[in-house]
Amino acid sequence: MPPRPRLGVFKFSSCDGCQLSLLDCERELLDVAGALEIAYFAEAVSAEDTGHYDVALVEGSVTTEAEALHIHDIRARSTTLVTIGACATSGGIQALKNGGNAAGFLKMVYPTPAWLHTLESATAISDHVKVDHELRGCPISKHQLLELIAALLAGRRPQTEPHATCLECKLAGQVCVMVAEGKPCLGPVTHAGCGALCPGYARGCYGCFGPKETANTASLSAQLGALGESPARIARAFSTFNTNAPEFRAEAEAQGDD
Amino acid sequence: MPDVRQSGAMGEAFVMDGGGIERLAAHLLAEGRSVVAPVARDGAVVYDAIEDPAEIARGVRIDSRPGHYRMERDGTAWFDHVIGPTPWKRFLHPPRETLYSMTRSDDGIEVEATPLPQASFAFLGVRPCDLAAIGVLDRVMTGGAHPDPRYAARRNGTLIIAVNCRVSAETCFCASMGSGPRADAGYDLALSELGTGAQTRFLIEVGSAAGSALLEALDVAPATEADLAEARWNAAAAADAQTRAIETEGLARDIRAAAEHPHWDEVATRCLNCTNCTMVCPTCFCSTTVEVSDLTGAHAERQQRWDSCFNVGFSHLHGGAVRQSGRARYRQWLTHKLSTWEDQFGELGCTGCGRCIAWCPVGIDITEEAASLRRTEP
Numbered sequence: 001m002p003p004r005p006r007l008g009v010f011k012f013s014s015c016d017g018c019q020l021s022l023l024d025c026e027r028e029l030l031d032v033a034g035a036l037e038i039a040y041f042a043e044a045v046s047a048e049d050t051g052h053y054d055v056a057l058v059e060g061s062v063t064t065e066a067e068a069l070h071i072h073d074i075r076a077r078s079t080t081l082v083t084i085g086a087c088a089t090s091g092g093i094q095a096l097k098n099g100g101n102a103a104g105f106l107k108m109v110y111p112t113p114a115w116l117h118t119l120e121s122a123t124a125i126s127d128h129v130k131v132d133h134e135l136r137g138c139p140i141s142k143h144q145l146l147e148l149i150a151a152l153l154a155g156r157r158p159q160t161e162p163h164a165t166c167l168e169c170k171l172a173g174q175v176c177v178m179v180a181e182g183k184p185c186l187g188p189v190t191h192a193g194c195g196a197l198c199p200g201y202a203r204g205c206y207g208c209f210g211p212k213e214t215a216n217t218a219s220l221s222a223q224l225g226a227l228g229e230s231p232a233r234i235a236r237a238f239s240t241f242n243t244n245a246p247e248f249r250a251e252a253e254a255q256g257d258d
Numbered sequence: 259m260p261d262v263r264q265s266g267a268m269g270e271a272f273v274m275d276g277g278g279i280e281r282l283a284a285h286l287l288a289e290g291r292s293v294v295a296p297v298a299r300d301g302a303v304v305y306d307a308i309e310d311p312a313e314i315a316r317g318v319r320i321d322s323r324p325g326h327y328r329m330e331r332d333g334t335a336w337f338d339h340v341i342g343p344t345p346w347k348r349f350l351h352p353p354r355e356t357l358y359s360m361t362r363s364d365d366g367i368e369v370e371a372t373p374l375p376q377a378s379f380a381f382l383g384v385r386p387c388d389l390a391a392i393g394v395l396d397r398v399m400t401g402g403a404h405p406d407p408r409y410a411a412r413r414n415g416t417l418i419i420a421v422n423c424r425v426s427a428e429t430c431f432c433a434s435m436g437s438g439p440r441a442d443a444g445y446d447l448a449l450s451e452l453g454t455g456a457q458t459r460f461l462i463e464v465g466s467a468a469g470s471a472l473l474e475a476l477d478v479a480p481a482t483e484a485d486l487a488e489a490r491w492n493a494a495a496a497a498d499a500q501t502r503a504i505e506t507e508g509l510a511r512d513i514r515a516a517a518e519h520p521h522w523d524e525v526a527t528r529c530l531n532c533t534n535c536t537m538v539c540p541t542c543f544c545s546t547t548v549e550v551s552d553l554t555g556a557h558a559e560r561q562q563r564w565d566s567c568f569n570v571g572f573s574h575l576h577g578g579a580v581r582q583s584g585r586a587r588y589r590q591w592l593t594h595k596l597s598t599w600e601d602q603f604g605e606l607g608c609t610g611c612g613r614c615i616a617w618c619p620v621g622i623d624i625t626e627e628a629a630s631l632r633r634t635e636p
């Protein structure tokens with residue numbers, strides 16, 4: 001039997017939720033472990049980070065000097081680098097500080113801000129190194145993670161389509177909460193992958209998966225306004241887990257971010 | 259051909275009391291059919307498989323406008339809820355299907371086609387526009403040199419109980435497309451709700467031998483001239499109430515001529531390319547086929563899934579997608595519905611159901627856009 005490809009799972013500034021999606025795989029975890037050597041995964045195995053990885057899964061954004069250096073080291077030691085989740089892919093919720101007064105935020109929160117060494121902004125992994133695949137979401141979908149690993153192993157294209165969440169909403173046979181209830185929903189501008197989870201529970205989409213391909217945020221904002229949302233509330237809707245994604249940031253700014 | 263002169267034969271009309279709907283549903287369920295009927299859930303009347311006739315939506319009205327749909331409880335009528343978001347293609351041409359599975363073993367690779375579906379549907383409450391749409395879909399899926407065997411298997415086992423409309427939604431324009439509000443063919447039975455409250459009755463028109471065979475279970479009486487006149491009058495009133503229309507005369511030609519019309523740019527500023535219009539449209543038939551493999555590499559499947567011309571990847575050829583802009587994608591969709599469908603299949607691809615108008619999150623209206631595209635440039 002040929003040696004199994006080596007997998008490394010790395011954490012940057014993040015909450016660990018995306019890595020835990022891998023442990024959440026439960027039934028499929030044995031298949032993952034059978035197909036790949038889980039060589040480095042601090043949440044699950046005690047091995048040290050050494051050597052080359054065939055697949056590196058990277059969670060979290062770059063928020064410190066040390067992280068900005070570390071990501072280059074991982075890139076240099078990985079054949080395929082995959083970002084997992086909104087933090088790694090667009091900067092995450094912590095990127096709300098970008099463009100704000102980062103030093104002021106530190107003062108507000110910590111008694112001794114001088115002990116902290118953080119960068120002015122939280123940035124996506126792709127702002128620092130070349131990324132081969134992205135998994136969206138806060139957190140990622142376990143189904144998409146398994147699909148991506150299976151695709152990498154088979155050498156085929158992963159089925160992680162960049163179209164609207166609405167398509168998944170309709171495939172699931174859900175009734176549109178925006179049309180039938182007038183609830184604000186970001187589904188029409190949000191990348192698919194979650195299976196339109198929130199509309200299935202009678203709530204609008206929060207945009208966890210970030211912008212879809214060719215997102216027309218301006219038109220959606222106009223409709224949200226017609227449904228009674230104020231510009232400030234629309235700006236806030238675009239300023240969550242993917243606040244630093246260029247399309248969402250631009251739309252929040254166009255609404256007059258406050 | 260069955261003998262059409264016997265009692266309960268094709269073309270003949272009967273009446274039954276309002277409760278006959280539940281008897282009909284109970285009979286179809288007892289026959290072992292999968293009965294799909296209007297059900298009120300999550301703020302809309304959707305079509306879904308029922309297990310009990312009591313699940314059928316009743317006493318529900320809707321308000322359907324561009325980008326807006328509201329359901330409210332009102333009265334006791336069975337079928338005044340017109341049309342909701344579910345297209346019947348959902349059952350005949352389902353959103354996802356596995357076509358083949360492949361298993362690798364030491365002896366090689368075994369390929370297994372998914373067995374043909376053994377469906378035996380009864381669609382209860384098919385509106386005339388949707389009956390026309392099923393006809394359009396039949397010609398797309400089974401009319402050419404390569405019929406889809408899975409569609410054909412489901413369709414052949416399907417019994418259709420149509421319901422003529424006596425109320426139109428604000429988004430309806432079937433009268434202009436010639437598909438409603440009264441069905442003239444393509445059904446096994448066609449029902450027209452007459453009267454209200456305790457006076458509720460159904461006119462039943464027989465369209466096939468299978469439909470005729472159902473009458474025994476229903477306790478029907480011959481229809482009177484007055485029943486027929488009331489049904490005709492109701493349908494005419496529903497047609498008169500329609501405020502939207504598309505003039506079909508010269509339509510295909512006009513849309514073809516509008517390929518470079520500046521209005522496409524204007525629609526593109528509003529269109530979200532969210533795919534909702536294509537998902538709810540009862541004639542949009544596009545699907546994509548993908549190959550997926552599992553982690554062990556021992557098992558793979560070929561899966562079919564609804565796709566949409568509003569996705570960039572839909573027009574992906576070597577080197578990239580042909581229709582990158584939202585303008586190009588909206589133009590593709592409307593042009594296919596109202597023009598090139600005719601070149602392809604000899605009829606239009608729109609039956610005037612109005613779903614794409616109501617369920618577009620930003621209320622883009624095909625009747626308005628078609629009218630703007632036929633205006634000469636400003």
Ligand code: SF4
Pocket residue numbers: 165166167169170174175176177178179185186187188196199204205534619
């Ligand atoms: S509920 Fe949201 S995601 Fe679902 S179809 Fe409506 S707008 Fe799209």
Ligand code: SF4
Pocket residue numbers: 391535538539540541542595607608609610611612613614615624
């Ligand atoms: S194009 Fe719109 S109105 Fe026409 S059949 Fe499709 S959904 Fe109905």
Ligand code: SF4
Pocket residue numbers: 528529530531532533534535536568617618619620621622
């Ligand atoms: S026309 Fe409406 S429903 Fe269709 S893709 Fe555009 S925004 Fe979505």
